[in-house]
Amino acid sequence: MGELSFADVEAARARIAGRVREVPVVRADDVVTETGSAEVFFALEFLQHTGTFKARGAQNFLLAHREAGTLTGAGVTIASGGNAGLACAWAARELGVPATVFLPANAPRVKVERLRGYGAEVRLVGAEYAEALAACTEFAATTGALASHAYDHPFIAAGAGTVVLEIHRQLPDLDAVVVAVGGGGLFAGVATAARHYGVRTIAVEPENCRALNAAVEAGHLVDVQLDSVAADSLGARRASDMALRAAQHESVRSVLVSDAEIVRARQSLWDEYRLAVEHAAGAALAGVLSPTGYTPNDGEKVCVVLCGANTNPVDLTA
Structure with a gap:
């Protein structure tokens, strides 16, 4: 897979x-x-449709395939009960095409009902995500449905990167953009667009959920163990090749933050601004607040992308 380009984001x-x-x-x-x-x-960005940035990539993915004539009457399918599945179902509804979402049989009922609320057909298969993914893959092969991915596709990443074009329009003298990283779809798009404008990208990951950071250290993609409060949205075992390529530019800095720092940053967003966001968004802010994170120079302008708000706020203290 080639390197993502600014033209892709445009x-x-x-x-x-x-x-x-x-x-x-x-x-x-x-x-x-x-x-x-x-x-x-x-x-x-948590104010986006479906509550996360993923609506951008899902729209771009389906529209690009419709342009190319590769979006058939069988619609689109994905194995995801998280933000990617929601975004895919929403985008499919907006374009008037069928969406079939595969989930493990023990998926939370609230996720199933929300997907159905977007008009998706939900199929519950197996006890683990891997079984749902296998069923999704077979479904795509037998029906001709377009198989989507949560993050590892250039249309998905390019769509996510459009947020930087909007940020730059509002902050043309921006110095750095800070973004949380899971599998790397958002990061790859953001870093590609930011580099075009001469803006640094700070890639933030939990210490025990560091697929991109580990890949940068190793010089190639590796599998990592997942053990973080933010693993529900940043829990990719392996980063995408696009993300690694983007991270190898000198305009990118990779930083790690602890779960305690993520929790404090998320709580701070509630205490100071009354923003109830996911731990992933808290991780991005922690990347600036942590002593081991990114330390801006005097006078710098830094923009933290608060990427999603599909969270249960009951653990936020008054």
Whole structure:
């Protein structure tokens, strides 16, 4: 798979224009460092359709395939009970095509009902994700349905990267964008677009959920163990090749944060701004607040992408 290009992201922007919500960018509190202070902004991408950035990639994926004539009457299929599945089901409904989503039989009922609310046909197969994925793959092969992926596809990544074009329009003098990384779809798109504008990308991962960081260290893709409070949305065992390629540019810095720091940052977003977000969004903010994270220079403008809000807020204290 080739390296993602800025042209890919621009093409995605043209396709999905008017179909997704433009991200609001708001000023947050400054971060004080040893060298001075930096201006911090939040990109409120959790206000996107379905509650996460994944709506962008799902729209671009389906529209690009429709343009190419590879979106058949059998529609689209995906194995995911998380944000990717929701985005796929929503995008399919918006385009008027069928969506079939495969989940393990023990999937939470609330996820099943939400998928059905977007018009998807939900098929419960097996006790583990791997069994649902195998059934999804067989379904695509036998019906001709288009198989989608949660993050490892150039149309998915390019769609996600369009958020940077919207951020840059609002902050043309931005110095760095901070983004949480799971499998790397959002990161690959963001880093590709940011590099075009001369903006640094800070890739943030939990210490015990570090598929991209481990790949950068090894120089090739590796499987990692997953043990993090943010694993529900950042829990990819292996990053995408696109993400590794993007991370190998000098404009990218990879940082790790602890679960405790993620929890504190997420709680801070609630305490200070009344924003109830996923732990993944908390991880992005932790990437700036952590002593082992990214330390901006004096006067820098930094934008933290708050990527999603499909969370249970009951553990946020008043």
